[in-house]
Amino acid sequence: MIAYIVERLFQSLLVLVAVALIAFAVFQYVGDPIASMVGPDTTAADIARMRENLGLDKPVVVQFARFIGNVLSGKFGVSLRTVKPVEELIAERLPATLELSGMAALFALAFAIPLGVLTGLKPNHWASRVFMAVSLVGISLPTFLIGILLILLFGVVLGWLPTFGRGDVVKIGFWTTGLLTVSGWQSIILPAITLGLFQLTLIMRLVRSEMLEVLRTDYIKFARARGLTNRAINFGHALKNTLIPVITITGLQLGSIIAFAIITETVFQWPGMGLLFLQAVQFADIPVMSTYLLLIALLFVGINLVVDLLYYLVDPRLRADRGAMERGV
Amino acid sequence: MYARSLGGKTRVLGAGGAANKRLRGVGFMLGQSVARIGVVASLAMATAMAVVLAAPAQAKTLKWASQGDLNSADQYMRNQTLSLSIMSHVYEGLIRRDPKTLAIEPALAERWEIAEPTRWRFYLRKGVKFHDGRPFTADDVVFSAQRALGKGSDLKGRLPANVVVKKVDDYTVDFITEKPNPILHYEWTTWGIYSKGWAIDNKATEVADPSKGDAPNAATTQANGTGPFKLVSREADVKTVFAVNNDWWGKDKYKHNVTEVIFRPITSAPTRVAALLSGEIDFMEPVPVQDIDRINKNKGTKVVTAPETRIVFFGFDHEHKELLHSSVKGKNPFKDVRVRQAFLQAIDIEAIKTKVMRNLALPSAMMVAKGFEGWDVAFKRLPHNPEAAKKLLADAGYPNGFEVQLDCPNDRYVNDEAICQAVVGMLQRAGVKINLVTKTNTVLFGEYQKFETSFYMLGWAPGSYDSWNPLEFLHRSVPVDKDGKSKPGGTFNYGRYGNPKVDALIDQIGQETDKKKRDQLLHDAWKTTIDDVAYIPLHQQMIAWGSRDSIAKLEPHAGNELLWYHVMMK
Secondary structure (H helix, E strand, O other): OHHHHHHHHHHHHHHHHHHHHHHHHHHHHHOOHHHHHOOOOOOHHHHHHHHHHHOOOOOHHHHHHHHHHHHHOOOOOEOOOOOOEHHHHHHHHHHHHHHHHHHHHHHHHHHHHHHHHHHHHOOOOHHHHHHHHHHHHHHHOOHHHHHHHHHHHHHHHOOOOOOOOOOOOEEEOOEEEOOOOHHHHHHHHHHHHHHHHHHHHHHHHHHHHHHHHHHOOHHHHHHHHHOOOHHHHHHHHHHHHHHHHHHHHHHHHHHHHHHOHHHHHHHOOOOOHHHHHHHHHHHOOHHHHHHHHHHHHHHHHHHHHHHHHHHHHHOHHHHHHHHHHHOOO | OHHHHHHHHHHHHHHHHHHHHHHHHHHHHHHHHHHHOOHHHHHHHHHHHHHHHHOOOOOOEEEEEEOOOOOOOOOOOOOOHHHHHHHOOOOOOOEEEOOOOOOEEEOOEEEEEEEEOOEEEEEEOOOOEOOOOOEOOHHHHHHHHHHHHOOOOOOHHHOOOOOEEEEEEOOEEEEEOOOOOOOOOOOHHHOOOOOHHHHHHOOOOOOOOHHHOOOOOHHHHOOOOOOOEEEEEEEOOOEEEEEEOOOOOOOOOOOOOOOEEEEEEOOOHHHHHHHHHOOOOOEEEOOOHHHHHHHHHOOOEEEEEEEEEEEEEEEEOOOOOOOOOEOOOOOOHHHOHHHHHHHHHHOOHHHHHHHHOOOOEEEOOOOOOOOOEOOOOOOOOOOOOHHHHHHHHHHOOOOOOOEEEEEEEOOOOOOHHHHHHHHHHHHHHOOOEEEEEEEOHHHHHHHHHOOOOOEEEEEEOOOOOEOHHHHHHHHOOOOEOOOOOEOOOOOOOOOOOOOHHHHHHHHHHHHOOOHHHHHHHHHHHHHHHHHOOOEEEEEEEEEEEEEEOOEEEOOOOOOOOOOHHHOEEO
């Protein structure tokens, strides 16, 4: 068990280093941060000095080694754009992104499961057909378009909800939350729908196909033969058995909700990490970009590691195989 | 919670404003009416006026958005229009400029004189206080000069190198320069004066330098100036809040009724438009060209346009013996003035204006905007003429034209990419095949700096409103090192145009303090560079401001700055 964990941790570390290296190689093409930092009459000497300070005059490998060295000693650098330590900046933005992602996931689950069950139980009902058709829209329309359409409808035409921002926030320790104010709740509705819509349609379709699958199995037929109520069969037996893959997918999707909040956050000017990253790219703000990518890589590696370890606990065959291998069979 | 405490603050300020206005009303009416109708009547009227004046003085919040955020509350950190302009409401310069005429007006300096060609004397305004109550004196000016020239500052260009700033007495400062400098104070609108005492107490005497990994200091998040607005709070990329300074010395001169300003960056253009349409903000800029009609048709919103001082232009590689990106081998066609002129005449500037820019551009014959010192109506653009262009190319030895790469930013100027696409077709008619390469400006401008472009688009907007800056930075020949290679950096003459005559004129212009003589020199310099077809100027793009009817009056500003102390809210 310990050997397995150590091995997985070691692999995760390799992935992180690889991500950092690739990120650094890509930064060479993102642009020159100096060009964003200087004004029209900055002298050549000042530009050279800044380049030297930032280490941009060194080869990529040296820059990379310097970055890794700094990260290992807990220094992530200072944002070139906002002039704040990067770790502080990310800590400041993390709550906004996590709240948005959480609400988006909740929204997706809250609608996806009932709709999935409905369309699975009554595949030919007109309502099911409508939901399936609409869900195609959710899968095929790009996020920014959905966001803009929602803004136009609910923000401009109807005037019910704010068009941008996070509303008023309340500070609790290091955490800022928008979930304790009315304007905060009003502000989170549209971005959460925008971000969650794709997941909603995905999970809904997954639940539907699983339901269709499960309803054909023998134990459902036997349950019906026993005369159990439809309610008990559909929700007590069928739905429960569909949930295993749903939970796995939802867990994995949570990572991508956080990572891909970039577009939603930009459309709604949501002050989270995604917006921070996008602005960092525009400015060629290398310390922020590299730290963000590392953090997202860590997130995915972490989720995968947990999933792997869960499999190890859940599936006895994995343990048996390893035992056999260690004995040299 | 946050909003409530802020609201409370606003109300308190509003009450102060009312009291002030009442006093002003009495004084004003007294002075006028003694001569006209008599003391008693006037007093009665003045009282009535005062009541009327006092009534509407409640909280007026100006909410506005731009596409980017100010980088720092420290005005000296970034030489970038938005940051400089917003913070100039907090940190005032010795001078300011009228938004319409761009004429220089006294600000923290009441008047000034050129005592000797190399010594300027500035007489400071008395009785001015910083927001924290410290008095403003000559020490603060001397200190601010040191700070602007010091470590980490990006405003070093505001003062000439090796300038000596000397305190004569508490309200007189001398600026002693090495050489005569006729435009010493031209860019001082955005060189705000810091309080020496405040900076020392808050350990912010130097500008934090992010390139060195400096941690931010007090001046990056707080501010203490003498200006019409005080910085109340700042959340980077979310919002920055300002409150009116009721003790501002200039409040009688500049009439406005804004008591609070909330600035928020909104990166995405459609969202910015939606926020204006929905009434969440009173003002935003820039308005995307395609949304102008929509905003104008919507009830309660409109777009204000005015020409911006930025000139968008094309530049040539004048230097490489063989162009880096062209079909011509062994020589550089752009070294021939006939080829450059052919390109200029092949471009149909009217078509770009009407079709690409939807009339939101002012075609220019010069590399400076209308209204600048040195701008002259006498300079006319050579007419668009594809036949003449073809003939010029044939005369230069390219009867079948040639191929060259055009580098163009796709996210820097209004419709930059579309302009370049239109130009590809226009040059095609003259026989030139253009390979268009468009990139994001952070990448592209890095390539420009390395002198790797053959034919490129750039824009230029000097803050000095004077011709010397574009001459110096775009037209002065680039020094070469001992291997004969041009040294990059510190110049924006990316095509390395060079003419010894122009260099000599630039030197003279930089030092000539006699206005008449200087104007003649400017004319000569522009004449030479235009005859050389050093660049192809295109146009001044229009600023497009979106505003709601909650704003009764605002002043469009050629430098694209929204000056809050010129805003009247309903």
